[in-house]
Amino acid sequence: MSALAAAAPGAPPVRQPRLRYSNKPALAGFRLSLGLTLVYAALVIILPLACLVWTGAGLGFADFIRIVTSRRALASYRVTLSAAALATLFNAVYGFALAYVLVRFRFPGRRLLDALVDLPFAIPTAVAGIALTTLFAGNGWFGAPLEALGIKVAYTPLGIAVAMAFTSLPFVVRTLQPVLQDLDPAIEEAAATLGASRGRAFRSVVFPLLVPALLAGVALAFARSLGEFGAVIFIAGNQPNRTEITALLAFIRIEEYDYPAAAAIATVMLAAAFVMLLVINALQARLARYQEASR
Structure with missing residues (x-):
């Protein structure tokens, strides 16, 4: 009934509740999780690959080719x-x-x-x-x-x-x-x-x-x-x-x-x-x- 009354001519407009959005991530401890993930990726993935490339590059361009x-x-x-x-x-x-x-x-x-x-x-x-x-x-x-x-x-x-x-x-x-x-x-x-x-x-x-x-x-x-x-x-x-x-x-x-x-x-x-x-x-x-x- 209230919705009909609000829609009737001359009725005062119904104020809709304002939704508030938060920029906080839903996952608790997001910064800690992200930091651990980046450290793991650096130590287990990036560092070994970087060492591989560095060792190969130590030959010099002519020997490498x-x-x-x-x-x-x-x-x-x-x-x-x-x-x-x-x-x-x-x-x-x-x-x-x-x-x-x-x-x-x-x-x-x-x-x-x-x-x-x-x-x-x-x-x-x-x-x-x-x-x-x-x-x-x-x-x-x-x-x-x-x-x-x-x-x-x-x-x-x-x-x-x-x-x-x-x-x-x-x-x-x-x-x-x-x-x-x-x-x-x-x-x-x-x-x-x-x-x-x-x-x-x-x-x-x-x-x-x-x-x-x-x-x-x-x-x-x-x-x-x-x-x-x-x-x-x-x-x-x-x-x-x-x-x-x-x-x-x-x-x-x-x-x-x-x-x-x-x-x-x-x-x-x-x-x-x-x-x-x-x-x-x-x-x-x-x-x-x-x-x-x-x-």
Whole structure:
């Protein structure tokens, strides 16, 4: 009744209560938490990376270039980058399909399959490498029939890609799953009611909304593949100029007590990972702006 009276002609205006906003953060002890976070990041992340770059820079420019552009180093870059790209491409397709199936469908064993996705996180990478080598060796369960078809996996660049794909798959799946769960299935139903086929609704409506998350998962998977060591060295064969990855070459230099050379090689891979992450973040920001503008 009071609202009606206030809305009636000639009635005095109702004074609305003024809301007061506080600039104080909701989290208690925010400054202390922020300080501890920055100290942790400086000691555990920034300081080791800075020491790595500093050690590599101590060689001098000429020696640094000579080490990182040697024939063996260039071959290791080629093997690492090509295998990581192949593994990431596989995970982008298979990881996307797996995440979609786990979110949108209900079937017996779904929870078990969802738990198995995290298996590469739970087991040591060396154990994964030994298991993959056993499976894909010439007398293994998978290796024997593949070699009968003329496909050799163990001790080849293909085996390196298999190991990288195994260890980096969870990054794609776990990045896409929350976005798929938050995506309302009614969007696809609305597209279907407007006459779009299931495939067109997926391509035009669902997939564009998932591209930023997919790019994030792909970037993490690629970065993880670049730094993979334990699972790769068992199945790679570690042949210089053929199946030797960059992480192993840096480890060999450490075993030779050539720490500056190891730091120089590691600095190159660190720079490659940073550049790749910056490019992916720029693409994500551009896609986000494009999606906001198209709404």
